Amino acid sequence: VPAFAAPLPISVITDLLGIPDADSREFGEHGAVVGSVLDGIQSVRHAARFQAANARLHTLFESLFELRRREPADDLITRLVAAEAEDVVKPGELEHMVFLLLIAGFETTVNVIGNCVLALMNNPGQWEALRADPEHMAPKAVEEALRYDPPVQGTSRIALEDVELEGRMVRRGQWVFTMIGGAGHDPDVYERPDEFDIGRDASAEHLAFSGGVHYCVGQPLARMELNIAMQLLAERMPKLRVAGPVRRRKTSTIRGLRQLPVSAA
Ligand code: HEM
Structure with a gap:
């Protein structure tokens, strides 16, 4: 499972979103913790890990949005930040969207x-x-x-x-x-x-x-x-x-x- 089944969807979604290779491991690790909450919070320790991973992902995504506003690329995040600039995606929706896209494939x-x-x-x-x-x-x-x-x-x-x-x-x-x-x-x-x-x-x-x-x-x-x-x-x-x-x-x-x-x- 960790050798084949898990890396495949994670590398596909990080690639589509346009997460730089250097950061994909960190996105993957925090995404897995956030994704684990799809099955409910199991303990106070689990809640604390979730909170820390959530905060770190928030920071990582914010800097990636900034990067793609300055330097557009051929990826989904570039398209979503452009849609936000055109008010198609509302302020506050962007981060929820990319969070869900990142983690939805992790546990499925x-x-x-x-x-x-x-x-x-x-x-x-x-x-x-x-x-x-x-x-x-x-x-x-x-x-x-x-x-x-x-x-x-x-x-x-x-x-x-x-x-x-x-x-x-x-x-x-x-x-x-x-x-x-x-x-x-x-x-x-x-x-x-x-x-x-x-x-x-x-x-x-x-x-x-x-x-x-x-x-x-x-x-x-x-x-x-x-x-x-x-x-x-x-x-x-x-x-x-x-x-x-x-x-x-x-x-x-x-x-x-x-x-x-x-x-x-
Ligand atoms: C075999 C793999 C997958 C299964 C079995 C699966 C299953 C599901 C299910 C059951 C729901 C609906 C939940 C509900 O009705 O309350 C859902 C929604 C969703 N899935 Fe998947 N999923 C899979 C892969 C993926 C992947 C790869 C992505 C992202 C690239 C994704 C993104 C989403 C999103 C964004 C929603 C929310 C849609 C909405 O509420 O409008 N899923 N998925």
Whole structure:
């Protein structure tokens, strides 16, 4: 996980944003701490680490915004500071936007790579199917991993009006927790929901990227990264196998692996 799954999305997003190579490690480290809060604050120590990382990221971004106002480059931060100058992006929005873009991929894409590889290793026939035709089967393996073991297990909404759902009333103003992970295993939608099958007809779209106005803005990027990662793994490491104890992260909203030792020989 730390050798392959985590560095890939972090280096892609830091590159797109235009974070200079010299600073990308520091952005990555603080971004990971801020991203860990997506699963909730776990302790006072965690809160203190979050606060320190948040403050440091704020300073780093402020100086990067300044740099790109003076020296525009071909990157997302340059475009966003230009949009702020034209009042398209409002004062105060810029930093929140880049914070979210930086961290949103940290706790998500990395976990899909781990969860997908683990599911393939646990189902050797499926790994074989991917290996036999990596270019065609990688996107199917990715979609099946997003359904079977999604990195974001749930989200929430507040009802804007009274709604009746499956015979229950949700009153205006009430919180609703949506269980994305459970939805992917709904037997009314998927045949054999607990089987990992990359040949599955993917016409019933999973909810791993949520839905409605908050539908994941990063999904085309995430899908591109995941498809490339899985295709290249299958092409370059056809003999991939688990070679040590698999450890899951102790999180609940975010679901992924801390450790997945593999051998490629
Ligand atoms: C496989 C990888 C990813 C998964 C499973 C995922 C999942 C999600 C989910 C479930 C939401 C919606 C939360 C809600 O409805 O309350 C969301 C929103 C969002 N995601 Fe992703 N995400 C992924 C990758 C990324 C990447 C790479 C980026 C950035 C480049 C990104 C940026 C965002 C942003 C900015 C939002 C907020 C959209 C809004 O509220 O309008 N995501 N994502």
